[in-house]
Amino acid sequence: MTTAPASATSSDRRTRRWTAADVPDLTGRRALVTGANSGIGAVQARVLAEHGADVVLAARRPEAARAVADRISASGAPGAVSVEELDLASLDSVRALAARLEGPLHLLVNNAGVMAPPRRRETVDGFELQFGTNHLGHFALTGLLLPRLLEAPAARVTTVSSLAHFSSDGRVAEGNPPDDYDPQTSYGRSKLANLLFATELHRRTQEPGSPLATIASTAAHPGVSNTRLFSSRDGMGALAVVRLLAPVVGRVVLASPERGAEAVLNAATVAPAGAYIGPTWLGGSRGPVGEVGRSPWGADADLARLLWDRSEELTGVRYPA
Numbered sequence: 001m002t003t004a005p006a007s008a009t010s011s012d013r014r015t016r017r018w019t020a021a022d023v024p025d026l027t028g029r030r031a032l033v034t035g036a037n038s039g040i041g042a043v044q045a046r047v048l049a050e051h052g053a054d055v056v057l058a059a060r061r062p063e064a065a066r067a068v069a070d071r072i073s074a075s076g077a078p079g080a081v082s083v084e085e086l087d088l089a090s091l092d093s094v095r096a097l098a099a100r101l102e103g104p105l106h107l108l109v110n111n112a113g114v115m116a117p118p119r120r121r122e123t124v125d126g127f128e129l130q131f132g133t134n135h136l137g138h139f140a141l142t143g144l145l146l147p148r149l150l151e152a153p154a155a156r157v158t159t160v161s162s163l164a165h166f167s168s169d170g171r172v173a174e175g176n177p178p179d180d181y182d183p184q185t186s187y188g189r190s191k192l193a194n195l196l197f198a199t200e201l202h203r204r205t206q207e208p209g210s211p212l213a214t215i216a217s218t219a220a221h222p223g224v225s226n227t228r229l230f231s232s233r234d235g236m237g238a239l240a241v242v243r244l245l246a247p248v249v250g251r252v253v254l255a256s257p258e259r260g261a262e263a264v265l266n267a268a269t270v271a272p273a274g275a276y277i278g279p280t281w282l283g284g285s286r287g288p289v290g291e292v293g294r295s296p297w298g299a300d301a302d303l304a305r306l307l308w309d310r311s312e313e314l315t316g317v318r319y320p321a
Contacts, residue, residue, distance in 0.1 A: 035112025088137025
């Protein structure tokens, strides 16, 4: 006598890894994804549109984002796609996008980033490039989009951190000062800042009587994925050898952007508020997604509040108390 097929199916459901196919129906919701012109950002935009969301692709290179949007539309995805120019290294650009956007925003994915330029560079506002782009730009964007997020009945904000946050130290609120610039440490600080921002935003939404109570804040990291972060001239790709080898080595060694996007999509659509989602195998570099650990600095509530206060001072964007 053979085992009943229903039992096998039930077991498969209990052990099957979560994938992009498990994203729920998002019909009637609008999402904005930063850095959606390539890599995991482009995958996120496509999957959200495939599940019915109207998606705004916000990118510094709008022509590349339009090519992604055209491919999504041509695929028959039910969600509408549009493109907005956004340079997170410019607070003026951030403010301009926030001023242009109208109507409820149900989901904001703070995904864009710059990784480890070999020499210290600055944004147009004078901040170290990684801290200014990865953290301050997203801090300001989220704060300026709060009116749109609060128009939605249950908005979600997901901020993308990295395993690199483990390489950070407690100087995160100093904004990567010139006296000790190191590409990897400075990148780690910027990604620690992303995690602390998501954590402090969650804490503020949970305070009694909070004006942000309808917003759920989560964080995610993609593991080690094959994206343009390795080849971009703004980051490690400033080194010609890295720029040339990254596409070839990445395809062989690293997880695909589709796999890397899974953790972010989970955090953005189904994870509980306050969760930090990432791959759970091989030290967090790949594998099935789930809740993952953080460094001691990443769990430091006092450091999160210090960074928040400093970020308000630097950007001039203040959140409602």
